[in-house]
Amino acid sequence: MPTFEDEAFAAFRRGETELVGRLSRAELVRAREAGDVPGQVGALCMLARVAVRGGDFARCRALATEALDLARGTGDRALRKSPVHILAGVARMAGDLQTARAGYLESIALRQELGLTxxxxxxxxxxxxxxxxxxxxxxxxxxxxxxxxxxxxxxxxxxxxxxxxxxxxxxxxxxxxxxxxxxxxxxxxxxxxxxxxxxxxxxxxxxxxxxxxxxxxxxxxxxxxxxxx
Known part of the structure; x- marks a missing residue:
């Protein structure tokens, strides 16, 4: 059975942004009620992707930063990979190329550490x-x-x-x-x-x-x- 992130990301790739938003909001409610921090990180990251596709860079940064803060609090470095990637991408789109470069280099190093070729x-x-x-x-x-x-x-x-x-x-x-x-x-x-x-x-x-x-x-x-x- 596909996970939330599998389903939401596939819908995002298909351009079904409204569906991604609905799935992500429902997942965020579920994860918060259950105290599921990885679930919250995943839902926040998908909502950040929805925001950046809509051109709302500030909301994207806020959501991805919230996700990154939650990920750091767990000590699980694997949870950081999506927020770091999203923050680099929104910096690139906003023209903040120095921040984007630092973010991509951090993201590459993290993925190498995790063996995600x-x-x-x-x-x-x-x-x-x-x-x-x-x-x-x-x-x-x-x-x-x-x-x-x-x-x-x-x-x-x-x-x-x-x-x-x-x-x-x-x-x-x-x-x-x-x-x-x-x-x-x-x-x-x-x-x-x-x-x-x-x-x-x-x-x-x-x-x-x-x-x-x-x-x-x-x-x-x-x-x-x-x-x-």
């Missing part, structure tokens, strides 16, 4: 986007190479799609707008086939990239390259 790679993907935004394309290139290799070796369809988006952003940085449009098309088509939408921070990257590419290529040119196999 695939989770480490997802955070390396996020750090790669940050490296690009702060003017370090070669660092981003190496991080994205690690992500692409992991996705291929383990046949991770969702990670492949996110890796394609990362490569699209890198291609634009390298002065290859047509290639960037093609890779963006691959990423979004793959996610649609999975019935999923991008996470909020990656959705923001994709939207900004699309806007820049249309300005460079024109709408007809963008559409042509976006649809290339």
């Amino acid at each position: 695939e989770a480490v790679v997802w955070e390396q993907l996020n750090l790669g986007h940050l490296e690009l935004r702060t003017g370090h394309p070669e660092k981003a290139r190496e991080l994205f190479r690690v992500v692409r290799t992991c996705a291929a070796e383990h046949d991770l369809g969702d990670l492949r799609a996110y890796a394609a988006l990362a490569e699209a952003v890198l291609a634009e940085t390298d002065g290859k707008p047509a290639e960037a449009a093609r890779l963006l098309g691959h990423a979004e088509t793959a996610l649609r086939a999975r019935g999923e939408v991008l996470d909020p921070d990656d959705a923001a990257e994709a939207a900004a990239l699309r806007t820049r590419l249309i300005a460079t290529l024109g709408q007809p040119g963008f559409d042509t390259h976006y649809a290339e196999p």
